[in-house]
Amino acid sequence: MSNTLIKIRDVYFSWDGKRDIYAGVDLDIPEGKITAIMGPSGTGKTTLLRLIGGQLKPTSGSVEVAGQEIPKLKRKELYLARRKMGMLFQSGALLTDLNVFENIAFPIREHYEFSESMIRDIVLMKLELVGLRGARQLMPAELSGGMKRRVALARAIALDPFLMMYDEPFTGLDPVTLGTIVSLIKELNDALGLTSVIVSHDIGETFSIADHVCILSEGKVMATGSPEELKNSDSAFVKQFVNGHPDGPMPFHFPADEYTQDLLAGKDL
Amino acid sequence: MNGLFNFLQSIGAFVIDSLASLGRSVSFLINVLLGFKEVVLRPSLLVREIYSVGVLSLLIIFFSAIFVGMVVSLLGYTILVDFGGEESLGLLVSLTLVRELAPVLGALLFSGRAGSALTAEIGLMKATEQLASMEMMAVDPVRRIVAPRFFAGLISLPILTIIFMAVGVYSGYLVGSEWKGVDAGAFWSQIQNKVEFRHDIINGIIKSIVFAFVVTWIAVYQGYNAMPTSEGVSRATTNSVVYSALAILGLDFVLTAIMFAS
Numbered sequence: 001m002s003n004t005l006i007k008i009r010d011v012y013f014s015w016d017g018k019r020d021i022y023a024g025v026d027l028d029i030p031e032g033k034i035t036a037i038m039g040p041s042g043t044g045k046t047t048l049l050r051l052i053g054g055q056l057k058p059t060s061g062s063v064e065v066a067g068q069e070i071p072k073l074k075r076k077e078l079y080l081a082r083r084k085m086g087m088l089f090q091s092g093a094l095l096t097d098l099n100v101f102e103n104i105a106f107p108i109r110e111h112y113e114f115s116e117s118m119i120r121d122i123v124l125m126k127l128e129l130v131g132l133r134g135a136r137q138l139m140p141a142e143l144s145g146g147m148k149r150r151v152a153l154a155r156a157i158a159l160d161p162f163l164m165m166y167d168e169p170f171t172g173l174d175p176v177t178l179g180t181i182v183s184l185i186k187e188l189n190d191a192l193g194l195t196s197v198i199v200s201h202d203i204g205e206t207f208s209i210a211d212h213v214c215i216l217s218e219g220k221v222m223a224t225g226s227p228e229e230l231k232n233s234d235s236a237f238v239k240q241f242v243n244g245h246p247d248g249p250m251p252f253h254f255p256a257d258e259y260t261q262d263l264l265a266g267k268d269l
Numbered sequence: 270m271n272g273l274f275n276f277l278q279s280i281g282a283f284v285i286d287s288l289a290s291l292g293r294s295v296s297f298l299i300n301v302l303l304g305f306k307e308v309v310l311r312p313s314l315l316v317r318e319i320y321s322v323g324v325l326s327l328l329i330i331f332f333s334a335i336f337v338g339m340v341v342s343l344l345g346y347t348i349l350v351d352f353g354g355e356e357s358l359g360l361l362v363s364l365t366l367v368r369e370l371a372p373v374l375g376a377l378l379f380s381g382r383a384g385s386a387l388t389a390e391i392g393l394m395k396a397t398e399q400l401a402s403m404e405m406m407a408v409d410p411v412r413r414i415v416a417p418r419f420f421a422g423l424i425s426l427p428i429l430t431i432i433f434m435a436v437g438v439y440s441g442y443l444v445g446s447e448w449k450g451v452d453a454g455a456f457w458s459q460i461q462n463k464v465e466f467r468h469d470i471i472n473g474i475i476k477s478i479v480f481a482f483v484v485t486w487i488a489v490y491q492g493y494n495a496m497p498t499s500e501g502v503s504r505a506t507t508n509s510v511v512y513s514a515l516a517i518l519g520l521d522f523v524l525t526a527i528m529f530a531s
Contacts, residue, residue: 091397093402094402107408
């Protein structure tokens with residue numbers, strides 16, 4: 001049994017104080033494994049990554065990463081904690097005025113006073129891992145979507161984090177690039193001894209590499225377990241989500257007034 | 270009764286929203302000012318931004334100053350010549366430019382050229398998650414991105430205003446003296462005798478420092494708080510220019526009343 005790296009306890013979160021995105025979420029993320037956070041769109045999967053990274057604070061509850069209570073950290077402590085976290089954004093979020101090499105060198109230059117030759121070596125090693133050593137002089141605008149994501153991945157591991165978070169890493173990729181990203185996440189996790197958290201709603205790809213899956217819906221954790229356990233689950237909700245049925249416990253319709261009443265009202269209420 | 274209640278409620282909501290927005294912008298400003306240390310330690314960041322907001326604004330400031338100086342001189346001459354007072358043209362041109370037109374027009378042009386660019390740049394960085402990715406790389410975007418731009422604006426606008434003053438007065442001289450035949454000695458000696466360095470020039474520069482502070486603050490705040498959508502960035506850019514223009518003109522009246530009314 002591996003240790004727990006991230007402990008989330010009774011977390012409540014709301015953007016506007018009215019509708020709860022999270023209403024008492026409890027979650028453990030084991031160290032050294034790939035954990036997938038899944039759920040329908042709009043359930044706040046990305047929000048969870050932002051809570052772990054301290055970019056958002058929960059309304060109440062505890063988010064503990066490697067023994068540190070993230071929402072209670074002071075600014076300096078939070079920035080120190082983030083040096084050990086890497087995050088891959090859906091868009092890649094590369095700095096558009098810097099080329100590939102400088103993008104990866106950016107966090108190293110910001111935090112360490114290494115010599116240029118050392119920075120060059122580190123950057124080339126990271127680029128080699130994602131197979132883009134030859135693209136180091138290109139600007140972000142010259143890269144395809146998949147290449148951008150690989151460069152962003154190299155940048156996210158530039159500071160040698162122990163925790164990697166992936167925000168929808170499989171969205172909008174062609175099948176070849178998709179396969180590359182899937183195997184890269186798995187290889188990096190195993191080779192660098194990382195703990196990985198993947199936020200996604202792509203069942204096939206995520207289940208193929210995840211050790212542990214957690215499904216969120218309606219502000220709560222609806223199911224957890226290994227991909228195999230979830231595939232064989234008896235829960236109607238899990239079945240609907242895993243098999244992609246349009247209707248079931250997860251309603252197709254957003255909550256609204258009764259249909260005929262709404263049509264006959266003649267105006268917006 | 271219900272209508273009155275709703276009306277009072279909307280006023281209350283407006284006041285609370287305005288106060289919350291003011292509070293956010295002041296706390297943002299404090300954060301930006303705390304980035305001063307980082308800017309001093311890494312002057313290369315500041316130099317790059319001074320080039321971007323200051324040097325690249327030179328052309329528009331230079332040409333505007335030429336035309337404004339020429340127009341003021343020409344209009345002044347047509348009025349003064351009726352009273353035989355055309356020898357005071359130098360005084361009229363210089364005081365108009367130094368006290369009022371250079372700081373105000375310089376700031377308005379600066380907000381249109383550099384302020385809007387700052388807002389759009391920071392807003393787009395937010396919309397494309399570049400600011401969020403910096404946070405996750407343990408780099409504070411307020412200190413790394415916003416602070417150098419803020420201090421660059423604060424330094425650039427007063428210098429641009431001084432250039433506006435000099436170019437404007439000289440172009441006014443060219444129209445008055447070379448074209449309309451006002452005596453060059455009278456033009457310059459009137460300026461030398463009547464324009465006081467501390468009262469006129471320094472006050473003009475103080476105005477430009479205040480405008481620089483407000484314009485750059487509005488620009489970076491609007492960009493940083495833009496909704497991360499194309500519409501949000503477009504609205505923030507418009508707000509940046511509109512709020513800056515109103516703030517400049519409003520503050521100009523207050524500063525003029527304090528500096529020159531007595």
